[in-house]
Amino acid sequence: MFSSPDHTPPRWLFVALTLCLAAIFAALMGRPDTASLSVQAAETAPVATIIPPTPAAPTPAPAPTPEPTPETTPEPDWSQPVPVGEAVDQEEWFSDAVFIGDSRTDGFRLFSGITSEADFLVHTGITVYDVVDGKNVIRRGDKKVSILDALAERQYGKVYISLGVNELGYRAPENFAETYGKLIDAIREREEDAAIYIQSIIPVNTEKCKANDQLYYVTNENIAAYNETLSAMAEEKKVRLVNVAEALIDENGEAVKDLSADGVHFKKDGYILWLDYLTTHTGP
Numbered sequence: 001m002f003s004s005p006d007h008t009p010p011r012w013l014f015v016a017l018t019l020c021l022a023a024i025f026a027a028l029m030g031r032p033d034t035a036s037l038s039v040q041a042a043e044t045a046p047v048a049t050i051i052p053p054t055p056a057a058p059t060p061a062p063a064p065t066p067e068p069t070p071e072t073t074p075e076p077d078w079s080q081p082v083p084v085g086e087a088v089d090q091e092e093w094f095s096d097a098v099f100i101g102d103s104r105t106d107g108f109r110l111f112s113g114i115t116s117e118a119d120f121l122v123h124t125g126i127t128v129y130d131v132v133d134g135k136n137v138i139r140r141g142d143k144k145v146s147i148l149d150a151l152a153e154r155q156y157g158k159v160y161i162s163l164g165v166n167e168l169g170y171r172a173p174e175n176f177a178e179t180y181g182k183l184i185d186a187i188r189e190r191e192e193d194a195a196i197y198i199q200s201i202i203p204v205n206t207e208k209c210k211a212n213d214q215l216y217y218v219t220n221e222n223i224a225a226y227n228e229t230l231s232a233m234a235e236e237k238k239v240r241l242v243n244v245a246e247a248l249i250d251e252n253g254e255a256v257k258d259l260s261a262d263g264v265h266f267k268k269d270g271y272i273l274w275l276d277y278l279t280t281h282t283g284p
Helices: 011-030 034-044 090-096 103-111 128-133 147-151 173-190 206-211 220-237 268-279
Strands: 097-101 119-122 136-140 143-146 158-162 195-199 240-242
Touching: 090 097, 090 158, 090 268, 097 103, 097 147, 103 119, 103 158, 103 268, 119 147, 128 173, 136 147, 143 147, 147 173, 158 173, 173 195, 173 220, 220 240
Parallel strands: 097 119, 097 158, 158 195, 195 240
Antiparallel strands: 136 143
């Protein structure tokens, strides 16, 4: 009879297993608790104090630059003729000017030496009444148009007017000035930006008027009365009055004999003085 084999593990195996388990247990018991260490570290670590940066002082806004004060042109004294001033260059000054007038202005065009750039709307014998009524006296091609229609063909910087001798003896000075005022209004409708210059009626030379059989009513007394109402009208309408007579009269208030051709019109030297006067009386 055979005996059953002994399946009990050897003793040494138990001893080895026991030692291994003891070693593992010892290792586990000696391992530090990392979670606790982390908490402890967090609790004991110094807390950093965060100091916010000091904000920089705001840069002051630059002071606004004051707007330059625009220069203003002084208002003319409309009650007085244009005063004398520094002479302008006539070539430049009259390059955008137009002259409206009668035969005296036509002589000025021909003999004064004024620049050819200036325009002239003139007619011998023309009156302020003819101009306002639209009398056709300015030739344009094969037809004639009125002075006001011709004026509207271009925009001017300056309008010079010289009328009055042919009106003497026809109507009262007040009626003359009233009609002249209507002419100013009509010019302003067509030339809104133009400066308007009224030229005083230049006195005549009595001696030469008689010698040349000028009309009896062409006298300095009548001219003075017309000029007086013309001055009042210029103030009312606020237009520049140029007393060009100052350049051409003597101590008695008559046209200088040596400058006068026929008592009413002038010689070349007279027209040159007329132009010189205009260049030194342009006003503000």
